[in-house]
Amino acid sequence: MATEYGQGYGLHAGPGHPGNAEGRRHRLPAALRAPVEGRTWRELGYVLLSLPISILLFTYAVTMVSLGAGLLVTFLGVPVLAAALAGCRGLGSVERARARGLLGLEVGEPEPLRAKRHGLMGWVGAVLKSGASWRSLLYAVIQLPWAVLSFAVTVTLWTLGWSLLTYPLYFWVFPAYAGQDGIQLYGDEQRRIYLDNPFEISVTAGVGLLFTLATPWIVRALTMVNRLMVHGLLGPSRLATRVVELESDRGVVVDTAAADLRRIERDLHDGAQARLVALAMDLGLAKEKLREDPQVAARMVGEAHGEVKTALQELRDLARGIHPAVLTDRGLDAALSSVASRCTVPVQVEVDLTERPAPAIEGIAYFTASELLQNVSKHARATRAAVEVWRSENRLMLQVEDNGVGGADISRGSGLAGLAERLDAVDGILVVDSPAGGPTRVTAELPWRAERAR
Known part of the structure; x- marks a missing residue:
């Protein structure tokens, strides 16, 4: 297994690389540049489009479902209801594409229809049994009230913020064309208050600036709910995702x-x-x-x-x-000590387990530590290393640390990537912390499964 410590050490991203702080540095802080960022305007466009689209979705869903429910006393009700659900699935595809383009949300396709038999009735049965179809219908129904609320809040805040912020620019319009001294705050038969002096105009612009700076973050919070609805109702279910995994x-x-x-x-x-x-x-x-x-x-x-x-x-x-005999006979402590003795650098082994895990998990932990120590010997240029194994609730934790040159990167398709895939196959996780110059710390998490009686 080749981790290529040396090749990764000392490499730095260029100025435009996403991982480089230099390439991502802005002259203005996020709070000040938010009103003019492209992301903000895309989110604004998403909210504004949501109202007419949600009206279309709601109208279609309620009309078709009501028609199908009304016709259930006849044979036509079931196909009409299936057509309504199929239409909601199709409109859900449009919504996923809109969320992808304007919100940058990547949502996978829901599980496909699986008809047990051919023909119209097979298709109708598959549509009606599909959970994705009913989730799309639910999305079409609940999207409208949220879209109305988001539209009202967004338009109100954007209009108020920019109107107050630019008030010094169009203040002259009120006395010239409206016959009043400015924006009226209060008025009755005896008294009227206008924003008409330089101090009041400046304060008004300042309040408008606060609204203008805060509105993008409020809109972003509103669109987070849209993200959750699209991801939860229009994407694949947890069960389908788990099956794919x-x-x-x-x-x-x-x-x-x-x-x-x-x-x-x-x-x-x-x-x-x-x-x-x-x-x-x-x-x-x-x-x-x-x-x-x-x-x-x-x-x-x-x-x-x-x-x-x-x-x-x-x-x-x-x-x-x-499969080493010492692992079967004496467990992880003795087996890892044996591996550590063959490493080219001194290795401290500490195993804190009150009972042995299942043989499969124990074997994966052993071979993971073996390959990581092999990396230390071949690539790390370290002078010492340490292996720790312990149990944390329902997880078996394994950590290998060395003081070498660092630079190990799991994303470069090295041997660490293959090791991560092996761990993932049993619901395990591999976390690599290896900054340039070291130290390197690799942590593996495995599900805890108790050993059965041998």
């Missing part, structure tokens, strides 16, 4: 198992098998030389004896790579 994880497990089998076959073919073939040939030659030249035959047998020892060591290493 499990299918992906199953593919990772199958690929990993196939890769391990190929590695074992290659190691056997290129290592122990080749050595045993050569050993058999050497013993055959020694047998032929036994009568003619016993001394040469003895020397050849001695060399063959050394080859046997080497082949046995290779077989032991291969067996240890498949």
